[in-house]
Amino acid sequence: MGSAPAEADFEAFYAASSRRLLGHVYAMTGDLAEAEDALQEAYARAWQRWGRVAAYEDPEGWVRTVAYRITISAWRRTTSRLLAHRRGARPEEVPGASPDRLALIAALRAIPADQRRVIVLHHLVGLSVAEIRAETGVPEGTVKSRLARGRRALAEHLSEYADESQEAVTNV
Template identity: 40%
Template sequence: MGIDSQWFARLYQDNYRSLVLVAYAMTNDLGDAEDLAQETFAVAYRKRGQVAETDSPAAWLRTVVVNLARKRWRRRSLLHRLLIPRAEPSPPADIGAEHAELHAAIGALEQERRAVVVLHYLADLPVEEVAAVLRVPVGTVKSRLSRARAALAQRLTTEVGHD
């Protein structure tokens, strides 16, 4: 596969929105998500030969954006413990009320569970591909998905019960 500027522009057009979606679901912040997607493409441009040689450039991009989001989460987690916590970001204005509760519930999951939920349900990846992106066994992905679904069900049921 060639690595001309048209190829890279097409790669960007075909994958930018999905990368923002994955990053947004992991970070709960649209600005951070857009930054992570841009940073992912900066890495991809520097390593475009490697990206072009992969069987799935989209999977390569997802792996990079997930790893960058995890790195950012670890850094912020450390800062959160050391400094005054920053205000919680609010969801974008165009998100509907029915999605806002789900978004908040996903955002409340611990990072590992959030990652599997985002990749499996929002990015629509099969369990095996989620395992490959996160570099964990398939059984670990299944376990995290099961625990995440239970946590989401409990949180959403509790929130609905309070209305």
């Protein structure tokens, strides 16, 4: 690549989108370090293809999708290692994150990845069902179904009475 205008264009894109995309990918993965690594790799790939990526209707969506796919690939390769690590790990502290934000991330970690992804894309990123369909490649009906199931699953984990209701069900 190497041309100064293209480099400046990419740098402006990165500066305008990197913080926002890190929030999106972190919400989808629930792991800040994993989100940072995946996003760094996605931006490197975008830079390598910047002539094409810059011409896309939604370069930010392209980077977000690539970062998400990188995390999925990493999960598949290291599932048992991550599970063992998370069993003994304390919740990570994120500088400047509110208790509500941390509770949301913890709740998102507790729901299936396909539901988590559409919840983040719809509620945190602000994409419509049609835009989520385009980004994920699944039918709109599936997106709607995952949103509905994801909302129900999140409600169970976000309710201030969730622990009490689980105890009540267990003690009956």
